[in-house]
Amino acid sequence: MSDLKIYDTYKREIRVFKPIRHPFVGIYICGPTVYGHPHLGHARGPIVFDVLHRYLVYKGYKVRFVRNITDVGHLVNDADEGEDKIAKKARVEQLEPMEIAQFYTDSYHQMLQALNVRPASIEPRASGHIIEQIDMIKTIIDKGFAYESNGSVYFDVMKYSKDHDYGKLSGRILEDLIAGAGNEARELEGQDEKHHPNDFALWKKAGPEHIMRWPSPWSTGFPGWHIECSAMSRKYLGDTFDIHGGGMDLLFPHHESEIAQSHACTGHQPVNYWIHHNMITVNGQKMAKSLNNGISIDEFFSGNHHLLEKAYTPMTLKFFILQAHYRGTLDFSNTALQASEKGLNRLLQAGETLNRINPGNSSDLNADTLKVELEAALDDDLNTPILIAGLFDLVTKINTIAAGQMSIDSENLIKLKALYQTFVYDILGLKNETESSSDKVKGVMDILIELRQVAKQEKNYPLSDTIRMKLSEIGIELKDGKDGTTYTFN
RNA sequence: GGUCGGAUGGCCGAGAGGCUAGGCACGGGUCUGCAAAACCCUCUACAGCGGUUCGAAUCCGCUUCCGACCUCCA
Numbered sequence: 001m002s003d004l005k006i007y008d009t010y011k012r013e014i015r016v017f018k019p020i021r022h023p024f025v026g027i028y029i030c031g032p033t034v035y036g037h038p039h040l041g042h043a044r045g046p047i048v049f050d051v052l053h054r055y056l057v058y059k060g061y062k063v064r065f066v067r068n069i070t071d072v073g074h075l076v077n078d079a080d081e082g083e084d085k086i087a088k089k090a091r092v093e094q095l096e097p098m099e100i101a102q103f104y105t106d107s108y109h110q111m112l113q114a115l116n117v118r119p120a121s122i123e124p125r126a127s128g129h130i131i132e133q134i135d136m137i138k139t140i141i142d143k144g145f146a147y148e149s150n151g152s153v154y155f156d157v158m159k160y161s162k163d164h165d166y167g168k169l170s171g172r173i174l175e176d177l178i179a180g181a182g183n184e185a186r187e188l189e190g191q192d193e194k195h196h197p198n199d200f201a202l203w204k205k206a207g208p209e210h211i212m213r214w215p216s217p218w219s220t221g222f223p224g225w226h227i228e229c230s231a232m233s234r235k236y237l238g239d240t241f242d243i244h245g246g247g248m249d250l251l252f253p254h255h256e257s258e259i260a261q262s263h264a265c266t267g268h269q270p271v272n273y274w275i276h277h278n279m280i281t282v283n284g285q286k287m288a289k290s291l292n293n294g295i296s297i298d299e300f301f302s303g304n305h306h307l308l309e310k311a312y313t314p315m316t317l318k319f320f321i322l323q324a325h326y327r328g329t330l331d332f333s334n335t336a337l338q339a340s341e342k343g344l345n346r347l348l349q350a351g352e353t354l355n356r357i358n359p360g361n362s363s364d365l366n367a368d369t370l371k372v373e374l375e376a377a378l379d380d381d382l383n384t385p386i387l388i389a390g391l392f393d394l395v396t397k398i399n400t401i402a403a404g405q406m407s408i409d410s411e412n413l414i415k416l417k418a419l420y421q422t423f424v425y426d427i428l429g430l431k432n433e434t435e436s437s438s439d440k441v442k443g444v445m446d447i448l449i450e451l452r453q454v455a456k457q458e459k460n461y462p463l464s465d466t467i468r469m470k471l472s473e474i475g476i477e478l479k480d481g482k483d484g485t486t487y488t489f490n
Numbered sequence: 491g492g493u494c495g496g497a498u499g500g501c502c503g504a505g506a507g508g509c510u511a512g513g514c515a516c517g518g519g520u521c522u523g524c525a526a527a528a529c530c531c532u533c534u535a536c537a538g539c540g541g542u543u544c545g546a547a548u549c550c551g552c553u554u555c556c557g558a559c560c561u562c563c564a
Binding site for chain 2: 030031043170231249259277280287288320325328343344349388389390459477478486
């Protein structure tokens with residue numbers, strides 16, 4: 001099997017993936033902040049990294065997949081100031097902060113399940129790792145890269161920069177950050193607590209309005225946003241681990257700060273491969289509340305949104321996302337979604353056609369060659385569009401065989417079935433969403449099809465068409481083929 | 491203002507010096523009582539202007555337009 005090559009944001013090049021300790025692979029993905037229902041954009045990361053996860057398992061690696069839940073520390077206006085998002089929501093709705101975090105965590109999990117995303121090995125919560133975060137902050141202070149100021153603790157970016165590359169991951173130059181054109185208007189409370197404007201908070205002293213608060217050596221307060229990922233990834237994956245993933249929008253300041261904190265704390269680069277996926281756009285622009293183009297996952301699946309012409313299934317969304325490369329932006333549109341819906345249907349349909357094929361004596365295709373081609377697509381920086389193109393070539397071949405214009409021997413047929421199972425279902429994680437029929441339903445369908453067949457033979461077309469139409473109305477499609485009638489549930 | 495990325499056929503989207511995506515839509519055909527499905531055929535594009543090259547969508551330069559990040563963000 002050839003090597004997986006993946007684009008590393010830090011080194012800015014495609015690199016061959018080599019785990020630190022073969023065959024173990026540690027992956028950390030930045031999960032959601034649970035203060036609202038997930039929207040369309042939240043689906044991309046889990047889907048992309050799920051394919052990575054599944055493909056690594058396919059390649060024989062033992063993967064520990066960690067995806068966190070941020071349930072503290074994110075602030076409304078600014079990384080260092082303002083109200084905690086979760087605490088704010090709590091006051092508005094008069095609920096316990098943890099109740100809200102739980103509610104939206106469940107909502108997020110429902111999305112993952114609908115999208116057939118494999119569960120994480122560990123799903124740590126920031127609120128459950130306050131001790132680890134405080135510990136890490138202590139170490140960073142001891143090593144001289146952070147200082148306390150009025151009960152809060154800040155990371156000393158200038159000091160860190162003397163011997164380290166702050167800004168390398170996100171391609172930022174410290175001087176530009178300091179100049180910060182466009183940032184002049186920012187008037188931040190507590191900015192005077194910092195030695196330097198670029199310093200970021202590791203611990204914040206809580207004002208009386210903060211409901212979520214924990215004791216610490218410096219004050220009763222709460223951890224800064226970035227420290228949770230550093231503390232949790234270190235706890236479960238070690239000082240240096242294989243892969244860290246997330247959205248491109250997290251590059252700065254979040255991931256940049258993570259590197260700084262972890263490096264300052266442990267003396268090691270925390271991550272070997274940084275993988276970032278791009279954003280989903282609507283009419284060429286990122287989804288944002290101010291543009292009123294945000295579509296929640298629920299709205300998407302129900303079709304209940306002014307930008308949606310109809311409801312789309314989770315698998316349609318997944319397939320739509322997988323038809324584009326993860327590093328490019330992906331523009332949402334109804335026509336594109338509907339194209340994906342039909343394409344997916346064709347792909348899944350061919351999988352069933354495959355089960356009806358009878359092997360012949362000779363073979364017009366070689367399953368081993370196909371396998372190599374499909375793997376090559378994913379090895380090339382997880383190029384799912386190419387993989388899918390290859391699968392559609394397969395669809396054409398399967399259909400041609402089914403139509404009797406090509407043949408396949410039993411050995412290749414068995415391999416082909418396995419190939420289809422592996423790539424379509426196991427790696428891409430697609431599944432058939434139509435209801436599976438019980439034996440009884442199957443029996444009823446057989447009776448109906450037989451009755452209709454009789455009607456057709458008697459040229460009683462009004463009756464046969466009525467049967468077909470009525471079934472269609474309840475979502476069952478009849479298709480008359482050469483070898484009899486088949487049906488699909490819509 | 492700074493940094494980084496884009497501009498591909500009707501739409502979505504790969505590719506990345508000579509071959510060629512793929513899906514959907516459109517048009518024609520085979521099959522069929524009709525329909526659907528399936529299959530076959532057709533549709534040959536790379537923002538503009540220069541340059542490098544035997545050859546450029548792909549490399550270089552300039553221009554125009556678009557986006558992301560710089561603040562919470564998947």
